[in-house]
Each structure stands twice: as C-alpha cells, then as structure tokens.
Amino acid sequence: MLDLKRIREFPDDIRRGIQDKHERGDVDAVLDIDRRRREIIAGVDQLKNTRNVVSQEIARMKKAGEDASSRIEEMKGVSDTIKSMDEELRTVEEQLREMLLSLPNISHDSVPVGESDADNVEVRSWIPEHTVGINEESDEPLRDHIELGKKLGILDFDRGAKLSGSGFPLYTGAGATLERALINFMIDVHRNEHGYREVFPPFVVNTASMYGTGQLPKMTEDMYRCADDDLYLIPTAEVPITNMYRDEILDTEQVPSYFCGYSACFRREAGSYGKQTKGFLRVHQFNKVELVKFARPENSYDELEKLVADVEKILQLLHIPYRVRLLCTGDTSFSSAKTYDLEVWAPGEEAWLEASSCSNFEDFQARRANIRFRPDGPKSKPEFVHTLNGSGLATSRLMVALLENCQTPEGTVVVPKVLQPYTGFAVID
RNA sequence: GGAGAGGUGGGUGAGUGGCUGAAACCAACGGUUUGCUAAACCGUCAUAGUGGGACAACUGCUAUCGAGGGUUCGAAUCCCUCCCUCUCCGCCA
Numbered sequence A: 001m002l003d004l005k006r007i008r009e010f011p012d013d014i015r016r017g018i019q020d021k022h023e024r025g026d027v028d029a030v031l032d033i034d035r036r037r038r039e040i041i042a043g044v045d046q047l048k049n050t051r052n053v054v055s056q057e058i059a060r061m062k063k064a065g066e067d068a069s070s071r072i073e074e075m076k077g078v079s080d081t082i083k084s085m086d087e088e089l090r091t092v093e094e095q096l097r098e099m100l101l102s103l104p105n106i107s108h109d110s111v112p113v114g115e116s117d118a119d120n121v122e123v124r125s126w127i128p129e130h131t132v133g134i135n136e137e138s139d140e141p142l143r144d145h146i147e148l149g150k151k152l153g154i155l156d157f158d159r160g161a162k163l164s165g166s167g168f169p170l171y172t173g174a175g176a177t178l179e180r181a182l183i184n185f186m187i188d189v190h191r192n193e194h195g196y197r198e199v200f201p202p203f204v205v206n207t208a209s210m211y212g213t214g215q216l217p218k219m220t221e222d223m224y225r226c227a228d229d230d231l232y233l234i235p236t237a238e239v240p241i242t243n244m245y246r247d248e249i250l251d252t253e254q255v256p257s258y259f260c261g262y263s264a265c266f267r268r269e270a271g272s273y274g275k276q277t278k279g280f281l282r283v284h285q286f287n288k289v290e291l292v293k294f295a296r297p298e299n300s301y302d303e304l305e306k307l308v309a310d311v312e313k314i315l316q317l318l319h320i321p322y323r324v325r326l327l328c329t330g331d332t333s334f335s336s337a338k339t340y341d342l343e344v345w346a347p348g349e350e351a352w353l354e355a356s357s358c359s360n361f362e363d364f365q366a367r368r369a370n371i372r373f374r375p376d377g378p379k380s381k382p383e384f385v386h387t388l389n390g391s392g393l394a395t396s397r398l399m400v401a402l403l404e405n406c407q408t409p410e411g412t413v414v415v416p417k418v419l420q421p422y423t424g425f426a427v428i429d
Numbered sequence B: 001g002g003a004g005a006g007g008u009g010g011g012u013g014a015g016u017g018g019c020u021g022a023a024a025c026c027a028a029c030g031g032u033u034u035g036c037u038a039a040a041c042c043g044u045c046a047u048a049g050u051g052g053g054a055c056a057a058c059u060g061c062u063a064u065c066g067a068g069g070g071u072u073c074g075a076a077u078c079c080c081u082c083c084c085u086c087u088c089c090g091c092c093a
Helices: A004-009 A011-020 A027-063 A069-102 A145-152 A157-163 A174-192 A207-213 A238-245 A297-317 A364-369 A395-405 A417-423
Strands: A121-126 A197-199 A231-233 A248-250 A257-266 A285-295 A322-326 A338-346 A351-360 A371-373 A386-394
Touching (some): A004 A027, A174 A386, A174 A417, A238 A285, A285 A297, A364 A371, A364 A386
Parallel strands (some): A197 A257
16 A cells, blocks of 8 residues: 555656556546545634533533533534534445555566566576586487476376366375475474574465555465455565555564465466466476565665575475566555566476565555554654565475476476485485 | 353453443553662553644544444443354364
8 A cells, every 4th residue: 555645746747656556546636635635624723622612611611510412412512513524434434445455566667668568677686607507518319397297207297187177286205205205394494504593384364464465455466365254365474474564563573574484375366377287387386495585664665675585495405497677666566565586497498497486575564564663662653664575485386497407308397406405315216 | 052241441350321442450661769680669651533734843623441233412332233252061173
C-alpha cells in the first residue's frame, strides 16, 4: 500500500509510476474520495466534541440535582447525526482502502522503464570454472531433465499426475533424497554462513496474511483456497514469514533481521496452461527455501544487493551457471519496487530458467501488514520497516539445472561435492 | 466432536454506566544519589486520524480496552453476533 500523503503530495509521480508498471489505478479517484473523507471527519469530530462536552455537563447537573432533560433532548439529535455521518465515513473509508490496496508499488528510480521481459537488463552472469558432469567434449546429445528423470527412476510425472493431477511432481528414490538434500544444504548455508534465522512456517494462512504481503486482492485466482476454513495454501514462504510481525512494532535492535525458511509452495497457475508445462518447468507444487529481511529504510537497497549475493553463493557452490537480471518496470511484480531475477542455465532445455526472484518492497508490504519498528531506541516514533525477500532458491527449477548440468554422457548424474554429505551418494545411476 | 474459561497499554493485572486513555506493579527510558555495581528516590513511559503551526518544536480535537452491531445524553463497563486463545474429556498423526 502506498502512503496516502505521498499520493496527495506527488500525484503526478504516482500516476507515471503506475503507468510505467503497466498497472491500473485511478489516482484522481483516490484524491477525490480522500477529500470527501476529510470533510466528513472534520464535521463529525466537531459534533463528537460537543457531545462529549455536553455529556459531562449532564453528569455534573445530575450530580447537583438539577434538571438536565433539555440538554439530553438536545443531544439525542446530535447523536443521531453522528451515527449517520459515521456510517457514511465508514463507507468512504472502505472505498478508499480498496482503492489503495489495488494500487501497485512504484518502482525505484534505478529500475529501467520497460514493458516486458525483453526490456530486462542483464547485470552479470557467472559460469563455473569446471562443470560437475562431463558434457562439453562428448558427442552424445544432452538429455533434458525429463529424460534423465525417467531413465534414472527419480522423477515420476505420470504417477504424480495420477495422484493429484498434472503439475504435482512425484520424486522417487535418489530423486527424493536429492530434493531433500538441496533443501537442507541451502538452509544450512544461509543459516550458518549468511546469518539468517531459520523458521519453519505453516503452509496455510488466513486472508489477513495474504493481504499483508499483497497476494490479495489481486491474485485470488492463482491461489488454492480451503473454502471451509477460509485459509489459503501459501504460494511462497514469504507470506507466513513476512506476516510473522504483522501488527507489531519491532525494537530498534530487531531491525535488520534476516529469516530463512523452507516451505512447499502452491500455485494454481491459472491461465498459463500450455506454457512451459512440460516436466518441472511450471508446476502447481514445488519446494522453496525463502529468504526474508526486515530492513531499515535508509539501507534497504544495500540489503537487496546482499540478498542477491547470498542466493548467488548457493549456485556457485553447486557449480550451476546463472545470470542476474534487473527487471524493468513493466515486468516487476505488483508489490515490488525493485526486483532481480536469477536465472539458471539448463543445457538440456537450452534455456535460462528463473530460479529466484529477489525484491525490495520498501514499505509497501509493511504498510499493508502494519509492521513497524522504532528506528532510534525505545522512545523513538515508530516507522514502517522495509521488507525484502528472495528465493534462495526454488528447487524445481534448480533441480532441472542441476540434473542437466551434472549429467554425464552415459546419462548418469554426478552429485555436486557440497551436496554429497546430504545425499550420502556421489552419483545417481 | 462434547464441556468449560477467557480476550484491557511492552508484560502482569485492577476496573460493572459519567473527571478511566484507562489504577497498581514489573519492564523500559531519563535523572538524583553512589568509589563501582546494586539498592533507593524523582520523572517519563500508547498508537492512529484530522486540524493549527514552517509537512519544525509544540499544540487543539477525535478515535481506540479482540471485531462488528445495539441500548443510552453518555459504554472498557449492559445486550446481541462473530473471531481468537486456553483448559478438560473423546478421537487421531
């Protein structure tokens, strides 16, 4: 949610920002309704004041044994007016809130203006000195992850579909072990080397949480919902982890703080059928280790760079080639002010796959979720924190890259050194 | 699923219709005292909206005692609905 005062003061900037982001939002309507709201407040507060004053007087008169009936009669009318004005105010504020909730975050100045993926800017790329598998010298054609998965008996898409439908992958044998190893490895690196505190969140959350991080109201059709309990399956651990501190004021020393946590992620991917649906590329359930930061506003962009570096470290340790791209305004998500995507190279697909998205939301989520902190000791006035998060990383896409990069000409897969303590085996064959 | 209990400020916890935005205590913060620490004492100690003011200091008003509605001149206090938490029993991983 944007700051209403900021909209009042710089309406043109907001209009342009919304346009750059290719979102919709009627700034003038917001300003109109805000003006109306303040009118009502001015009037009704005045009336409440008289009511309070006169009520006190009535109390005093009664105590003194005087007759207060005329004053009481007078106040009946006032009370009725207050009631109807309060009702109108509530309606107006609800409208305003809905409008504000539907306005996107505005991109940071450092974000290139652009329309789509084509306008994203590659910031850097990284290629390991040596590959884990052996593929460059061989004449054997590279296999893709589906073929590898089938041949090695580690991914069973058909039976996954039998259980739940397409897009619900089933890992078997060494595949299941490898998946678990990846998760544990990533959490350990972030916890032990990057200073993140580990959390294990619930996988379903209530609507307030979904509003807090910005999934609601816009992404309703993309989420799985348990209608009987009015709970949603989380599309990312960002939701529960960021919402841990919803409606709280953090102490000075609690900011910045870093959290990492694993969760399964559930996405309906409505409307994307037919696109990249084969194998692991787009699934309804996947595993992800998420990084979340609560940062001070003045250095949240430094925190974003560090966050990206923390994710890169994982890929480097796994010897997986990747590139970092800065998303343009049009490709940046609704809630984010600035986003870097990390894309891993999948040689079997001959494609870059988005495996991580790292964003600074500034105070957009914090304002929605009402997460504040005292910037300068226990007496200082609360301010909204800046929230950041990034996938560190999503295992589905990572698994594709890993299998395809670490395959041998014989069709086996070499497990990267750093994962071997977690898997207990060095080769999948 | 059955039966109960309860939701008040950072915490504990008073408060059953009007000088209660809310006692008291603890924590925290500032200070006095002190060789240092401790103790003691004094003081400060919510958030938001809206207006004045230089979008300062400061200040007026309004709101907030789980949420919403009702009764009343007036509600933390009475009534209704909902939400949440806890305890016991049953069932179950």
